[in-house]
Amino acid sequence: MSGVLAEIRGLAVSYDASDAGGTAALVDVDLEIVAGERLAVIGESGSGKSTLALALSGLLPTGAALTGRITWPGLASQPRPGRDIGYVFQNPDASLDPVMSIGKQIAEVVRFNFGMTWRDAETHAINLLGRVRLPDPSAIYRAYPHQLSGGQRQRAAVAAAIAARPKLLIADEATSALDSVVQAELVRLLDELVSTDGMTLLFITHDIALASSFADRIAVFQGGRLVEVGPTRRVIGMPAEAYTIGLLVSHIDLATPPLISRSGQ
Amino acid sequence: MSEDILVATNLTKSFRRAGNRVVALNGVSLTLKRGETIGLVGPSGSGKSTLARILVRLIEPESGALAFDGVDLLAQRGAGLRRLRRRFQMVFQDPLAAFNPRATVAGALADPLRVQKIVSESERPSEIVRLLNRVGLSSSLADRGIGEISGGQRQRVAIARALASRPDLIVLDEAVSALDVSIRGKILDLLVDLQRQDGIAYVFVSHDIAVVRAVAHRIAIMDAGSIVETGPTPSVVAAPRSAIGQSLVAAVPRLLTEQDLLPYE
Amino acid sequence: MTVLSRLMRQPEGLFGVVILSTLAIVALSAPLVFPRDPLSIVARPLIPPLSDWSVPLGTDRLGRDVLTALVYGARASLSVGLAAAATAVVVGSLVGTLAGFIGGIVDEVLMRVVDAFQIVPAFLLALALVSVAGPSLGVVVVAIALGAWTGPARLVRAEVLSIRERDYVAAARVIGMHPLEIALAQVLPGAIAPVLALSSVIVAAAILVEAALSFLGLGDPNTVTWGTMIAEGRTVLRTAPFLSIIPGVALVVTVVGVYLLTDGLNEALARRRVKA
Numbered sequence: 001m002s003g004v005l006a007e008i009r010g011l012a013v014s015y016d017a018s019d020a021g022g023t024a025a026l027v028d029v030d031l032e033i034v035a036g037e038r039l040a041v042i043g044e045s046g047s048g049k050s051t052l053a054l055a056l057s058g059l060l061p062t063g064a065a066l067t068g069r070i071t072w073p074g075l076a077s078q079p080r081p082g083r084d085i086g087y088v089f090q091n092p093d094a095s096l097d098p099v100m101s102i103g104k105q106i107a108e109v110v111r112f113n114f115g116m117t118w119r120d121a122e123t124h125a126i127n128l129l130g131r132v133r134l135p136d137p138s139a140i141y142r143a144y145p146h147q148l149s150g151g152q153r154q155r156a157a158v159a160a161a162i163a164a165r166p167k168l169l170i171a172d173e174a175t176s177a178l179d180s181v182v183q184a185e186l187v188r189l190l191d192e193l194v195s196t197d198g199m200t201l202l203f204i205t206h207d208i209a210l211a212s213s214f215a216d217r218i219a220v221f222q223g224g225r226l227v228e229v230g231p232t233r234r235v236i237g238m239p240a241e242a243y244t245i246g247l248l249v250s251h252i253d254l255a256t257p258p259l260i261s262r263s264g265q
Numbered sequence: 266m267s268e269d270i271l272v273a274t275n276l277t278k279s280f281r282r283a284g285n286r287v288v289a290l291n292g293v294s295l296t297l298k299r300g301e302t303i304g305l306v307g308p309s310g311s312g313k314s315t316l317a318r319i320l321v322r323l324i325e326p327e328s329g330a331l332a333f334d335g336v337d338l339l340a341q342r343g344a345g346l347r348r349l350r351r352r353f354q355m356v357f358q359d360p361l362a363a364f365n366p367r368a369t370v371a372g373a374l375a376d377p378l379r380v381q382k383i384v385s386e387s388e389r390p391s392e393i394v395r396l397l398n399r400v401g402l403s404s405s406l407a408d409r410g411i412g413e414i415s416g417g418q419r420q421r422v423a424i425a426r427a428l429a430s431r432p433d434l435i436v437l438d439e440a441v442s443a444l445d446v447s448i449r450g451k452i453l454d455l456l457v458d459l460q461r462q463d464g465i466a467y468v469f470v471s472h473d474i475a476v477v478r479a480v481a482h483r484i485a486i487m488d489a490g491s492i493v494e495t496g497p498t499p500s501v502v503a504a505p506r507s508a509i510g511q512s513l514v515a516a517v518p519r520l521l522t523e524q525d526l527l528p529y530e
Numbered sequence: 531m532t533v534l535s536r537l538m539r540q541p542e543g544l545f546g547v548v549i550l551s552t553l554a555i556v557a558l559s560a561p562l563v564f565p566r567d568p569l570s571i572v573a574r575p576l577i578p579p580l581s582d583w584s585v586p587l588g589t590d591r592l593g594r595d596v597l598t599a600l601v602y603g604a605r606a607s608l609s610v611g612l613a614a615a616a617t618a619v620v621v622g623s624l625v626g627t628l629a630g631f632i633g634g635i636v637d638e639v640l641m642r643v644v645d646a647f648q649i650v651p652a653f654l655l656a657l658a659l660v661s662v663a664g665p666s667l668g669v670v671v672v673a674i675a676l677g678a679w680t681g682p683a684r685l686v687r688a689e690v691l692s693i694r695e696r697d698y699v700a701a702a703r704v705i706g707m708h709p710l711e712i713a714l715a716q717v718l719p720g721a722i723a724p725v726l727a728l729s730s731v732i733v734a735a736a737i738l739v740e741a742a743l744s745f746l747g748l749g750d751p752n753t754v755t756w757g758t759m760i761a762e763g764r765t766v767l768r769t770a771p772f773l774s775i776i777p778g779v780a781l782v783v784t785v786v787g788v789y790l791l792t793d794g795l796n797e798a799l800a801r802r803r804v805k806a
Contacts, residue, residue, distance in 0.1 A: 044445035045416065150309060179309040179472035181509075184516035206446055209518035236521045250450045253475045253519050254502060259457045260302070260480060323700050350706035362697040365716055377705040430705065 005035040005074035005168060005200050006056065012067045013051050013060065025051040025064075027224045033168070035074045038194060038201045040211030040232070042247065043221035049204050052221070053170045056202070057085045074200075075167060083113050086161030086199075090173035092153035095160065096145040102156045103129070103141030109163040128159040132189060151182035155189070162193060169194060170202045175210070187214060208247050212236050220244050269332075270433050270466045271297040271320065271353075276329035278315055289315040290326065291490035299433065300464040304481030304498065306474050306513060311487040317438045317470045321355045322346065334433065351381040354427035358439035360419035364411040370397070370422050371407040377429040396425040400455060417448035424455065428463075436468040441476060453480055474513045478502050486510045536798040543794020549787030557604040568602040568754045569594060576770050590759075590773055591766055599754045600780055606755040607784065610667065611737035614674035618736075619729050621675065622682025623722060629683070630690030630721075631713040641687070644680045652677025656739055660748045667750045670743060674736045681732065682725045689721035730792040734785045741781055756781050 011029040026048040033039055043049035054060045056070060058081050072079055079085050089095050097105055106128055107121035116124065122141070129137035132155040145153055154174060161169060171190060175183040191214045194201040205211050211218055212232055219229040220243065228241045239245045278290040289312045297303050305313045318324040320331070322338060331338040333353060341349055357363035364373050374393045378384055384392045394404040400421040406414060414422070420440065427435050437456070441449045457480060459465060471477050477484060478498055485495040488509040494501060505511045537543040566572065573585050575593040580586065587596040629640040647655070656673035663669045693699065694717060702712045743749050744757025756777040763773030 044447060180474070180516040181308045181472075181512050184518075207518060208446070209520045212521050213518050233521060246447060248520065250447045251520060252446075252450065252453075252479055253517050254478060254514065255519075256475065256479055258479050258498070259453055260482060318700075321704055323703060347706035347708065350704060355701070355704045357697045357701065359697065363701045365698045365702075365720075367719060376702070376707065380705055380707050426701075426705070 003035055003074060004032050005072065006033040007071045007073060008032070008052075008056075008068070009071075010068035011052075011055060011070065013048075013055055013064055015061070015064050024224050026055070029068070029226045031219060031226060031229060033200060033202065034217075035167070035200055036198055037216045038191065038203060038214060040215035040218045041202060041204045041221060042206070042208050042211055042218055043204075044206055046223065047221040048224040049221045050172055051224075053087070053172050053202060053204055056168070057081050057087055057170060059087070079168070082109065082166075083164045084167050086164065086166035086169045088154070088157050088161045088169070088171045088174040090176055092150070092157040093145065095157050096153060098145050101142050101144055102148070103143075106156075106160045106163050109160055113164040125159075125163070128163055129156070131162075131193070132156070132159045133185075134159075151178050151186065154178060154182075154186060158186075158189065158193070162197070162199070165197065166199065168200045168202060170204070172204045173206070174203075176205065176207075183210070207251075208236075208244075209251050209253060220247070268298060269296050270299045270334055271295075271468075272330075272332040273316075273320065274330040274332075276316065276319055276326045276331065278312075278319060278324065278326050288490050290319070292329070293487075293490070293492055294329075295485055295492065295495070297434070297466050297468065300460060300466055301483070302460065302467040302469055302481045304474075304477030304484040305468060305470045305487060306472065306477050306484060307487030308472060308509065308513070310489075311509075312490040313470050313472075313487045314438055316487070317355070317436050317468060320468060321353055321436050322350075323355070348381075351377075351383075351430040352432050353434040353436070354430065354432040355436045355438065356420070356423050356427050356440040359443050360416060360423045361412070363423055364419070366412060368411050369407070370409050370411065370414065373411060373422060373426055374407075374429055377426060381430045383430055392429075396429055397422075399428065399459070400425040401451075417444055417452065420444060420448075420452055421455070424452070424459070428459065431463075432465065434466045434468070436470070438470045439472070440469075442471060442473065449476070456480060472513075473517070474502065475517045486513065533795075533798050537791075537794050540794040540797050542790045543798060546787050546789070546791030546794050549783060550791055553604055553608060553784060553787065556601055557608050560601045560605055564595075564598045564601055566595065566598055568599045572598075576766070578770070579772050579776070587776055588770075588772060590762060591770075596759075596773065596776060599759055600756075600777060602754045603756040603759055603777060604780065604784075606750075606753045607737050607740060607757075607781070610671055610674070610740045610755075611733045613671045614678065614736040614740070615729055615733040617671060617675035618678035618732055619682050619725060622679035623686045623718060623725060625679070626683040626686025626688075627690050627713050627718045627721065630687040631694055631709075631717055637687075640683075644683050647676070648680045650677075652735070653739055653742065656743060657746075657748065660743060665743075665748050665750055667753065670740060670749060673743070674739045677739070678732045678736060681728055685725050685728060686718070686721045689724065690717055693717050693720050727792060727796050730788050730795065734788040737781070737784060737788075 008029055008031045011026055012024060013026040014024040029052065041049045041052060055066060060066060075084055103122065103125050106125040107118065110116055110121040110124045111118065126137045126141050129140050134140045134152060134155050148156065175186050178186060187210065190201060193199065203211060203215060215232050217230065218232050218235040220227040222243050227243050228235065235244060239248060274294045276290050276293045279286045279288045293316055295303065305316065307313045315324060319326050371393050374396055375389055378389050378392055393407055397404050397406060402418060402421050406418065411419060441452050444452060460467060469477060469481055481498050483496065484498050484501040485492045486507055486509060487493065494505060494507040494510050501510065502514060505514050538547060571593040572595050573589050573593050575589055575591055577585055577589045579588040585595050587600065590596060625640055629637040655677045659673040659676060660669055699712060699716060702716050740755065741757035744755040745761045747761065749755050749757055759777040760774050767774055
């Protein structure tokens, strides 16, 4: 673990102040992202966890008002989106162009960022498709998004996100739309990619158990505020806030007492 | 009155996709007793949603038989089928998509009361209030638009709508998958309570075996259009025999398990 | 209400609303302000506009007041245009909904009928019907609608095809709702928005077809329309061009007004969709 990659101080974001309520999406957030760490951001819908990711990557929609400060001690300059920050969305269809072959989309990222020739970019892209464990990468290179399954599309989206070798990879509910088996595989893949490449991972999820399975630190958000942040073992083992305890209690896994036995059936 | 509310025998279904025949169901049989919950678990593409929709006659199977409370369901047509629909209902995954975007809460609940002539027109408002209260909602929500309430409230309205016609069976297709973790538990509690009070049978479809385990008396594991394993919930979860059953169990995210990490328990 | 206020905030929408509401007010108040029969002779023929203030826009070949005729013409043009467009939208939406919702052979047959109507130019269709059935207001309305209902039908069908796959349609089937109620009460309202945007274009086209029919002498002979005014002015085009120009300009202003309103309406509806 080296220095700090990004430092967030007093960050507040609100969408469209003219709208009813003028709700703030983030309020007074102080958070450091340590270079090389796997930081899980936990929250339910409306917690502001996605807004945090959008603010970090400069992808906030026009009209959103941002105050506070995000500095990047870990980067030489302000981050270039797509180059220094890779982004994987919940829905792979939102990030993949439906009428361009998978490989071409990835090769284009490589060409744009590293100035490679098409031939080198193709080799590089096929290599990347192999790294995200897609079967038969050269066939996938020529495939179009609709020809792949949901899990395969998300792997392709991961390949595109890491193609420019970003310092920070943001996975925004990247596994939530997938079934549990594919989700577990993708989490394993992300974990492995960030450790071999020395990337920093910001893993945004509503599932605290999923986060606890591999994150170094956990930050819990609720209603736009950072409720608590700390090492995974501490947050899971000794949660400081009632809200975190609530999340842990409502988690359902194979150790949860079945509801029907309680009802006496 | 037969003991089995639903008996499906050898159901098959295939879809035409890009000129190819894709088998969605490959001879599926299952039996459901009154007041019992069967969990249908499987990865995406295993055919569980197709099966769920066939059970409520939203999709026609190609072959096989379906008996609802001793009545040959597949032989029913037109007005007879519509009358029979009172007794088997469905709750969908995305409560926002499952309501007409222009509907109000009261309007959505009035539909089944009117269509199935459950109560007279003058009793309808009080019946709507009763339904809202049964699912733990305030009657003040009645005049709100479906888009103006939270996701958890919306799924409660969907359950109230299914309850409105006083059914014997409700098919729940990933009914809690899109909900926040803290809401999910409450909805599951509600479903179990309703079952205990009314003796409703559930077909509970999910990709998450941990959630199914909490509510189902029996589990049927599906893969590639077939039920590959079925049995009482505890034994299937404890020692799955099929390969897909084993990976479904393995894929459940677990909170850090060391007991000393969990001082609050 | 919010759509209306957004509509008025667009310059196009504002101009469209101003033009059309002025026209509508003029047309509606015509019998009050101009109690004279537009076909009655009031002065000597061919008085040029702005020379005699009792007939501000002059008189025609027979000495009839051009202003009165113009105002009564607005009544005819607007009402025929609106009635024809309304007929076309209602028929087209119903056909489109049934074709899209029922699918299969019904869809196939209905859409081939739509094809057949689209192959024949709308104006020829109108000409044919009016020359067979005779020129009365009702026939003219039907004749114009005959060439205009296919657009709404195609548009609604395309929307219905996507809406009928939504969960809320399945949910309506699950509670045992009658298919006809599902099609008309659940599906159609969601499919109608793009048709409403198209309907103003249909109104504009209908007004033009009506004018063209009257110009050819196939309008209702007992009503004054802008088309008959232009047709009558044609014979004295060299000596009294104003007789053709004045109703021509009225026609242009109306159609432009309708298009501006459409633009504004599309913009306002799109804004709302972005917000939602």
